[in-house]
Amino acid sequence: MNNMTKGAEGASAFSPMTISDADFRRMVNFIQSSYGIDLSQKKQLITGRLSPAIRKLGYKSFGEFVNHVLDKKEDSEITLIINKLTTNYTFFMREKEPLDFFREKIIPDLVQRHQRDKCLSIWSAGCSSGEEPYNLSMFLFDYLGSQASQWDTRILATDISAQALTAARKGVYTLPDTIPPEWKRKYFTPNKDGTHTVAPAVRNNVDFRTFNLMGPIQFRRKFDMIFCRNVMIYFDQPTKDALVRRFYDATVPSGYFMISCSENLGANAPYRRLATAVFQK
Ligand SMILES: C[S@@+](CC[C@H](N)C(=O)[O-])C[C@H]1O[C@@H](n2cnc3c(N)ncnc32)[C@H](O)[C@@H]1O
Incomplete structure (x- = not known):
């Protein structure tokens, strides 16, 4: 031995x-x-x-x-x-169907609602190593195109894992095949070792912070949309119910909420279901 x-x-x-x-x-x-x-x-x-x-x-x-x-x-x-x-497993383009709903229905609606102030407030709660909020940012940039610079679309991205947040802030990934080639060109810079770094404009559009979802939710603004995907699967039902209630209180009227396709909100959830994994206040 x-x-x-x-x-x-x-x-x-x-x-x-x-x-x-x-x-x-x-x-x-x-x-x-x-x-x-x-x-x-x-x-x-x-x-x-x-x-x-x-x-x-x-x-x-x-x-x-x-x-x-x-x-x-x-x-x-x-x-x-x-x-x-903590289980930090995550990847770009995770669960295409609800993301398509976000891209096709929710972004146009939010952009329409915010024509005057040009400011969206989106929260990726339990963002792990950053793929989810960067992914959302890329959808927003795609939709806004040349108008993007006139908008504040900064995404709040939070987690309790310091290790995951360090990786998220670095923004260096081995890209899966599911990343559209056009995104690879637009939103990433290739590195010598085959990995890719998220482009500065996208990196700067995500504000990573340490935040424990068990604590009170006290941010400056309410959110147009909250993503909390594959986080509450590790919580028991009473903990989940209480958190969903706090998310609800932190959502603007008619704001949106997304979980993962493998989760349920429970019978007494305050949000109204719109589509698979997508809800509205
Ligand atoms: C499986 S990852 C989900 C990442 C991404 N949302 C997705 O769907 O791919 C779950 C994340 O939730 C975080 N998490 C678990 N409990 C948390 C808590 N109480 N507060 C904040 N984050 C938490 C973990 O650290 C982990 O990074």
Whole structure:
């Protein structure tokens, strides 16, 4: 056996540490009450994703780490937990049908409504590494064409994962085939290693910020449209219902709301359904 991989508990540095049921429950409760994410069925995910980092920090057991996190609530450890335990999977052009609805129906309506102030307010809540808000920006630029410079279409894009937001701000991606060739030319700059960087105009049109959706939603303006796709799938129903209510309050009258095609809003949702995954206040 390689000595380098010999860690606490005599296991390899890469094998998950064991966690007692009590410590697992304490960890699950902390994550759920702080961030809404329900990991009560995800013991392996918690131990698998956190163990290498916990060992590296010198903790002898999972219990010791949980005690420290709950007692001290230090930023560095909270950041580690969020970076490791959030699921940041996302990609450009995710779910074409609702995006087509946004492009064909919602953008023209919002542009019509805002002819005077020329200012849209759109929020990508749970934006992960940025593909979603950049994608929305590209739709807006396409629609506005030469008029775009007269408009303020800046998109607020928020997440709790510092790691995801760092990648989002960099805006460097391996582009999937689903990106239209015209977009590749217009909205990206190719890099030597085959990746592409989002063009400055699109980058500057997205304002990335850290924001925990479990907190009060207090932004300067209400939103013409809120996207919260593939985020609430990790929340339990009461958490989701309460968040949808807060989104509703933060939406302008007749404003829009989009979730993912695999989610439901629940029977008591205040929004009116318009199309698959698309709702209106
Ligand atoms: C699967 S990604 C979705 C990305 C994109 N919206 C999409 O549909 O492709 C879910 C994101 O939600 C974020 N998230 C989870 N809980 C959150 C919370 N309480 N506050 C803010 N963001 C959260 C995660 O960090 C993750 O980046």
